[in-house]
Amino acid sequence: MSAEIENPVLEIHDLTVTYSKKPVLWDVDMTIPKGSLAGIIGPNGAGKSTLIKSIMGLVPIASGYIKIFDKDLKEVRKNVSYVPQRGSVDWDFPASVVDVVMMGRYGHLGFFNYPKKADKEVALDALRKVGMDAYKNRQISELSGGQQQRVFLARAIAQQADIYFMDEPFAGVDAATERAIISLLKELADKGKTIVVVHHDLQTAPNYFDWMVLLNTRLVAHGPTQEVFNDENLKETYGGKLTLLSEISKLLENKRFPAREAK
Amino acid sequence: MESLLEFFSFSDHNVQSVVIGSIWLTASCAIVGTFSFLKKRTLVGDAVAHSVLPGVCLAFILSGSKNPLYLIPGAFLTGWLSLVLIDKIVAHSKIKEDTAIGLILSVFFGLGILALTYIQHTDYANQSGLDHFLFGKAASIVREDLLIFSVIAIILMISVILYFKEFMLISFDEEFAQSIGVPVRRIELLLTTLTVLAVVIGIQAVGVVLMAAMLITPAAAARFWTNDLKILMLLAALFGAFSGISGAYVSYTAPAMPTGPWIVVILSTIAILSFLFAPTKGTLFRLLKQVKIKRKIKDENTLKTMFYMGEELSSFYHPMEVEEMISKRKMQKSSLEKSLLRLKKEGYLEKEKTGWVLTKAGKEKGQRIVKLHRLWEVYLTKYLNIAPDHVHDDAENIEHVITPELEERLEKLLNYPETDPHQSKIPY
Incomplete structure (x- = not known):
């Protein structure tokens, strides 16, 4: 089941992604409308992170195309923000909170330019929005998990993008941070920004998101939450892998067979 | 001493070249190496360093000259090739990076030693000195080399x-960098090229065998002193330069000594000193902090004990004897006496003929600890459902940690209870 909408801000067509020949995403077709707060939901290993990584051009795609604002990522990069998983970086890195948030401005600066006063103000403003302005000179190694996530969020806000892709922003954060983050995301969505979040807590999902993408290697369903978030779809998403599909995947991997014929 | 003066007067032109050359080499290696250190790719530098040896020998065989103008491109070529091969092996096989580094390092270094031996056993003119590339010889830097080294360092x-x-x-954050359009592969390539260049010029002073230390140790030592990346690089460069000068001095006064090991010994000493004595991150600092915390706990326990005794006597300003305190709470006599003296110095106690007396400040401090102890016991039984006979030991620790802000929150949350789970009155 899938919904077709007009003028989507994100359109994915027939996307297939493989890791060393093994398909982790298979023939995904989906759209996300402007201003939605969308959740990508699915079990571990369903390809949720891979989906947003392929949107950001971080993993090579075997087939299909991705359009953001009806354009290639390259053309609209400054309007797109990506928030990696918190655990993907070394928080012992010698940097302060404001240093990290300032990285959100680098995409606008280009080579050989250094942040100006205006960039600094944007960064500080972003820190205020996530309630971390008191920590701006703190070493990032001294932050708690929730604070680290807030810093990552502030960096994304400093990018002043129109669409945000976030990989598990609620993983391992305290309840207060989770509430703060979700209200901030709702606020951004109300302003017409589009937010796409990888999430795996089914309890909170229907309250957080107004659009949902149910994923388990293949796309199970996507559309407005009240239409797709039902028992039938969830059973299909979480009811184990389709045995035939996963056996074929294994076969491709072991025989080092390409999932798509070479063009 | 005389040699030290002679060395640092720079009256000898050769000394000038050696010193300036060594500073250039070591400082620029330290700066570039900072990123290898931060990217946790420290072994890669080691592989490159070992892999430049065959290139140096090849360049010598082809050109018959020890001029760095020929040797550097040779070194650069094989150093770079080794990195490309490591990447290819990792990308196209099941071999992991550490194994690939080990393989490439030994193969290239083996080839280098073979070539070096070959050169030594043939009658190449002026081949002597090529083996300096193994362990480095800063003193062999001459004026003509200096120009090339300076250009590369700059x-x-x-x-x-x-x-x-x-x-x-x-x-x-490589993924984020890529997401905002930084050409990660090209930047990575540039950084790799700079690392190879740094190694290529650095081996003159340190030699291929110990080159990795020159890249990594300055940054590792500097990390103890600062959390700011720019200062870290500056410090690394300073540490590098200092060891470079020292190495050059050794090389000048004792020509038989290989420079590399000396530079590395000096660098390692800096690193060990940093490890021990740096503020906040140094071991000594941490030890001192532990001692301070232990003292704080002891002193607070002393005041607490005296407060308990005051409660029983219904008089807090009654002189109390050491033996009484020990019978109330098990403490070592000598350590208790030290604690009492400290507290007297800080104004919490006074000594009278018949014993120790709490001052007003001392009574209040003791009272606060007792209050926190009992509040925490209430909190544990009320909010964590822990049995009243289990909460005492917990509170013994926590009472020393609670900050004034937490104290306020605790009081508000529990709404100023009258007694603790053991029916002792909570003093406010």
């Missing part, structure tokens, strides 16, 4: 300044 430093932002970004 290229290295300018590149790092120009691309600082990008290097920092790919060291901290």
Whole structure:
């Protein structure tokens, strides 16, 4: 089941992604409308992170195309923000909170330019929005998990993008941070920004998101939450892998067979 | 001493070249090496260093000259090739990076030693000195070399300044860097090239065997002193330069000594000293902090005990004897006496003929600890459902940690209870 909408801000067509020949995403077709707060939901290993990584051009795609604002990522990069998983970086890195948030401005600066006063103000403003302005000179190694996530969020806000892709922003954060983050995301969505979040807590999902993408290697369903978030779809998403599909995947991997014929 | 003066007067032109050359080499290696250190690719530098040896020998065989103008391109070629091969092996086989580094390092170094032996056993003119590339010889830097080294060192430093932002970004968060359009592969390639260049010129002073230390140790030592990347690089460069000068001095006064090991010994000493004595991160600092915490706990326990005794006597300003305190709470006599003296010095106690007396400040401090102890016991039984006979030991620790802010929150949350779970009155 899938919904077709007009003028989507994100359109994915027939996307297939493989890791060393093994398909982790298979023939995904989906759209996300402007201003939605969308959740990508699915079990571990369903390809949720891979989906947003392929949107950001971080993993090579075997087939299909991705359009953001009806354009290639390259053309609209400054309007797109990506928030990696918190655990993907070394928080012992010698940097302060404001240093990290300032990285959100680098995409606008280009080579050989250094942040100006205006960039600094944007960064500080972003820190205020996530309630971390008191920590701006703190070493990032001294932050708690929730604070680290807030810093990552502030960096994304400093990018002043129109669409945000976030990989598990609620993983391992305290309840207060989770509430703060979700209200901030709702606020951004109300302003017409589009937010796409990888999430795996089914309890909170229907309250957080107004659009949902149910994923388990293949796309199970996507559309407005009240239409797709039902028992039938969830059973299909979480009811184990389709045995035939996963056996074929294994076969491709072991025989080092390409999932798509070479063009 | 005389040699020290002679060395640092720079009256000898050769000394000038050696010193300036050594500073250039070691400082620029330290700066570029900072990123290898931050990217946790420290072994890669080692592989490159060992892999430049066959290139140096090949260049010598082909040109018959020890001029760095020929040797550097040779070294650069094989150093670079080794990195490409490591990447290819990792990308196209099941072999992991550490194994690939080990393989490439030994193969290239083996080839280098073979070539070196070959050169030594043929009658190449002026081949002597080529083996200095193994362990380094700063003293063999001459005026003509200096120009080349300076140019490369300046290229290295300018590149790092120009691309600082990008290097920092790919060291901290590569995926994010790629997502904002930084050409990660090209930046990575540039950084790799700079690392190879740094190694190529650095081996003159340190030699291929110990080159990795020159890249990594300055940054590792500097990390103890600062959390700011720019200062870290500056410190690393300073540490590098200092060891470079020292190595050059050793090389000048004792020509038989290989420079590399000396430089590395000096660098390692700096690193060990940093490890021990740096503020906040140093071991000594941490030890001192532990001692301070232990003292604080002891002193607070002393005041607490005296407060308990005051409660029983219904008089807090009654002189109390050491033996009484020990019978109330098990403490070592000598350590209790030291604690009492400290508290007297800080104004919490006074000594009278018949014993120790709490001052007003001392009574209040003791009272606060007792209050926190009992509040925490209430909190544990009320909010964590822990049995009243289990909460005492917990509270013994926590009472020393609670900050005034937490104290306020605790009081409000529990709404100023009258007694603790053991029916002792909570003093406010």
